[in-house]
Amino acid sequence: MTCRDFEARADAYAEGRLSAREAAEFEAHLDRCAACASVLERAAGTPPGLAALPRSIEPAVDLWPAIHGRLASMGRPPGRIAVPRWGLAAAALLLIALSSGVTAVLLRPAPRAASATLDISALEAQYAAVSEDLTGALEKARSRLEPATMATIERNLRIIDIALEETRQALAKDPGNPALGQMVVAAWRQKVDLLRRATTLGAES
Amino acid sequence: MTELVRRAQAGDSDAFAALYRAHVGKVHALCLRLAGDAHDAADLTQDVFVRAWESLASFRGESALGSWLHRLAVNAFLGTRRASTRRELRVFAVEDPGVLERGEETPAPGLSMDLEQAIAGLPKGARTVFVLHDIEGYQHEEIARMTGIASGTSKAQLFRARRLLREALAR
Numbered sequence: 001m002t003c004r005d006f007e008a009r010a011d012a013y014a015e016g017r018l019s020a021r022e023a024a025e026f027e028a029h030l031d032r033c034a035a036c037a038s039v040l041e042r043a044a045g046t047p048p049g050l051a052a053l054p055r056s057i058e059p060a061v062d063l064w065p066a067i068h069g070r071l072a073s074m075g076r077p078p079g080r081i082a083v084p085r086w087g088l089a090a091a092a093l094l095l096i097a098l099s100s101g102v103t104a105v106l107l108r109p110a111p112r113a114a115s116a117t118l119d120i121s122a123l124e125a126q127y128a129a130v131s132e133d134l135t136g137a138l139e140k141a142r143s144r145l146e147p148a149t150m151a152t153i154e155r156n157l158r159i160i161d162i163a164l165e166e167t168r169q170a171l172a173k174d175p176g177n178p179a180l181g182q183m184v185v186a187a188w189r190q191k192v193d194l195l196r197r198a199t200t201l202g203a204e205s
Numbered sequence: 206m207t208e209l210v211r212r213a214q215a216g217d218s219d220a221f222a223a224l225y226r227a228h229v230g231k232v233h234a235l236c237l238r239l240a241g242d243a244h245d246a247a248d249l250t251q252d253v254f255v256r257a258w259e260s261l262a263s264f265r266g267e268s269a270l271g272s273w274l275h276r277l278a279v280n281a282f283l284g285t286r287r288a289s290t291r292r293e294l295r296v297f298a299v300e301d302p303g304v305l306e307r308g309e310e311t312p313a314p315g316l317s318m319d320l321e322q323a324i325a326g327l328p329k330g331a332r333t334v335f336v337l338h339d340i341e342g343y344q345h346e347e348i349a350r351m352t353g354i355a356s357g358t359s360k361a362q363l364f365r366a367r368r369l370l371r372e373a374l375a376r
Contacts, residue, residue: 013361014368016328023361031357040360044367046339047374049320053340056230057237059247064225067254071218074259 001029006036010043069123073185120171120181127188134195141199153198160191210270214261221261224270225254232274238336239282241325249285253278279337283352323373327366334359335366 001009006029012018013026030037142150164187171180212220232253237246256277264273324332333352337343338359343351345359352359 010364014365016365027355027358027361029357030360031355037357037360040364044364044371047320047323047367047370049374050339053320055234057234058230059233059250060243061247063229063233063247063251063254064222067225067251068218068222070251070255071221071258074255 001025003029003033003036006030006033007039010040014044065126069126069185070189072123073182073189120184123185124188127185127192130192131188131195134192134199137199138195141201145198145201149201153194156194157191160187160194163187164191207270210261210264210266213258214264221258228271228274229254231271232278235275235278235336235341236282238321238324238340239279239333241327241329241332245285249278249281252281252285256281275341279341279351282333319374320370323370326373327369330354331362331366331369334362335370338363339367 006026009018009022009026013023018026030040138153145153164184167180167183167187171177171184174180209220209223213224229250233246233250236249236253237243240246240249253274257274260277264270324335327335334348337348337351338345345356345363348354348359349356354362
């Protein structure tokens, strides 16, 4: 592409009217032609009002509770969480359902000092509310999903529910065990994630 | 390095919460402009702070925490873009997932200014380069390195973004 060709195509490039090949040629020309890069720089300066844009915009909703919930399910480095044998069994169930997510949680290094304080009841209430909404959405999407797909989703949900219930019972017996709390939260996250994926599948079908 | 950062590095979630409160506005502004969508920006902002918690031990205080978080946000956004062929999980529970699939041309809720709306309406590639170059101050070579595009592509996309913004603002 010559500089004259380049200049002639600048408007078309800006308006997205060039083919992919022509656009690639246009961009490649800029890589090797400083003169055209300079022309282009002058042709379109920064838009007015740029300097007045706010540097800080608070989120519309407080994101901290959700972030805190995710942190609480993680723990902190270094060290490793001591996981009871039955906990590994529960984790295996989750792994059957969803492969990698829980492994990361279980084997993630433990807190060095005070770990993120878990308010399991509050987190469970939040996850339960979201889970209920998504279950309703999944029910509406049921007719759009293949029966075999729906059966797989329901089977995996049952596996997660079993693991969740067993972990919750263990936590009731040993409420001070932070690893158990983290596993309850992890199980809820897996359930909500699966429901989200499933409802999205339903929307796409 | 501040005492709050040291406490957060030691696992103090209250200290990390204070750091979140101090920095979330700037991180979210960047995420909002990069994503061009309020829902995606909220997801991205969450991811940035989760990543920050995960990798806080590697922060040595050589740069300001705000700069470090900005870099995390850019990396998180670019990672999300690279994974865009996979459908992203959403934070929000909705019965109609279609409401989350907002097109690029629709201004995002929360972006009230004309220029903000015009930026949100830019094509994704042009918006990314514009935000990184004209708002965040990255050079084309850095943008090329981070995004995996050629420097010429970055320059061309910036030209396109500025031209489209001027046209949008002139309407």
